[in-house]
Amino acid sequence: MVLTPSSAPSRAPSYAAVLRTPHAACPFAAALLGRLSYGVAPLSLLLALKDATGSYSVAGVAMALFGAASVTLSPARAALIDRYGPRRVLPPMAGLYAALLTVIALATWNPGAPALLLGGLTMAAGACTPPLGPVMRALWSSLVPDRELLQRAYSLDGVAEELMYVTAPLLVGIVVTFTEPAAGVLAGAVLVFVGASALVSSPAVSRAHTARPPAGGPAGPRLHGIAALRHAVLVTAAVGLCLGALDLLVVAFTERLHQAAAVSWVLAALSAGSAVGGLAYGAVRWKSSSRVRLPVVAAALGAALLVAGVSPHLYALVAVVAVAGLFVAPALTTAYLIADESVDAARRTQAGAWVNTAFNAGSSGGTAVVGLLVDRLPIALCFGLAAAPALVCAAAVARAGARRPRTAGTGAAGRDAVSGA
Structure with missing residues (x-):
């Protein structure tokens, strides 16, 4: 069958070899820290919007706007990063996203904020969501030229992200037990800003971008x-x-x-x-x-x-x-x-x-x-x-x-x- 493993006698590289790749561990940890916000912030945002407006319908519509803006504009945000590089695009993008989450957290800390205002802020935040996952996977591709090792890097990245999304609701549960859901929104803002800042500070990021050939040349897609x-x-x-x-x-x-x-x-x-x-x-x-x-x-x-x-x-x-x-x-x-x-x-x-x-x-x-x-x-x-x-x-x-x-x-x-x- 085509899906049988290779019988080649050479030893396959391990997951430890992925993490031992020069300059890989630090940006990987930073990207995971930032992506933890994508598990913490949406759930906290839903709860905060519901508490602030007293309406599940308003909260649901606002979150639908958040998701639609985030998903539909994701390729456009990624195209900006491909064109100008993560170091120039990610900091302002993550900063604006974190700032909008902070404003929403403050606005929802107490009931009474206008639903229209919260919906607009939530949609704007979704439009600015920094694509930390695609950036990290592009970085893996430049750090790990070996295709087998890259397969392990992507698998490790995906499993870590899966476990992160399992952990995030538990963290939100702890937050809302002791304080307001808006605190979880604020925590999401801090996580994404710190994670994105740490990611772009890695020397691997600038090296990976400057090493790329120009788009549309001989190395263009077939x-x-x-x-x-x-x-x-x-x-x-x-x-x-x-x-x-x-x-x-x-x-x-x-x-x-x-x-x-x-x-x-x-x-x-x-x-x-x-x-x-x-x-x-x-x-x-x-x-x-x-x-x-x-x-x-x-x-x-x-x-x-x-x-x-x-x-x-x-x-x-x-x-x-x-x-x-x-x-x-x-x-x-x-x-x-x-x-x-x-x-x-x-x-x-x-x-x-x-x-x-x-x-x-x-x-x-x-x-x-x-x-x-x-x-x-x-x-x-x-x-x-x-x-x-x-x-x-x-x-x-x-x-x-x-x-x-x-x-x-x-x-x-x-x-x-x-x-x-």
Whole structure:
């Protein structure tokens, strides 16, 4: 099978080797610190808006504006960083984002702030969200030229981010226990500003940007590389849609069993499975290319969701969702690898941002669509509809990949689209 590990006798590089890469550990830690804000700030912001206005509807609309502005403008923000460099763009972007969060925190500390004002400030903050994840992944690509080690770097980055999003709600819970939710918004502002500032202070950041070839020259993206990026974005959007739908379907499943409190255990199983799957996937030396692996892992995720829909009891659901989680981090890692391979160094941040945007947009869309269906259709059918995008997109991308002729420069490691290598 194409997904079997390589039988090459040489020893594969370890995750420790990733962290031992010169100048890698400090910016990685700084980026994670800043990205912790993306788990802390939105939940705190939702709670703060609800307390300040006394309305779940106002809070929901404001957060929808926040998410829409953040997701839709992500590629544009990444393009600015590719053009002018992180050191020139990230500090003002992170500073403005942190300042807006601080103003919102002060405005929501006590009830009575105008809903229109809070909605405008929240949308403005979403528009300024600094793309720390895409910046760090572009930095990994410049720090780690070896493709196998880069696979491990992306896997480590993805698993660390997954664990961070599990930890963030716990931190928010501690904050709101002892003080106001607005304090969590303020903490998010501090985290993103400190993390972004520490990231751009790393010597690796300026070195990586100055080493990039100019966009549009001989190192520019090849036509088949752009096609591969589009396929990665399509599959990632489908994966996001599956997971966005799964969150709501798990709530509906547990409520129908009169065990609503168990939803946290099911979602924890998903996160645990993703962490395990990401670490295992990154440690394997694959024979097949990233383009071959992506539709396979996406289809496996879709198949697991189909099985989850017919789970006879809660324990079976937990087990199947954990299995589904095994394919989440590998799918995202593979998509980011394809994005990195498909464009030249001057466009890496933007390419990674497109993958990230597709996942987030798909997740929001999946939650919205399933929310309209879950009270009207059987739960098993809803799981099947949630699984369908991953299965259909995986099949379409695999078929397109099979039709694409192999060029003279195409190798088993999928380096045919690596520009400037």
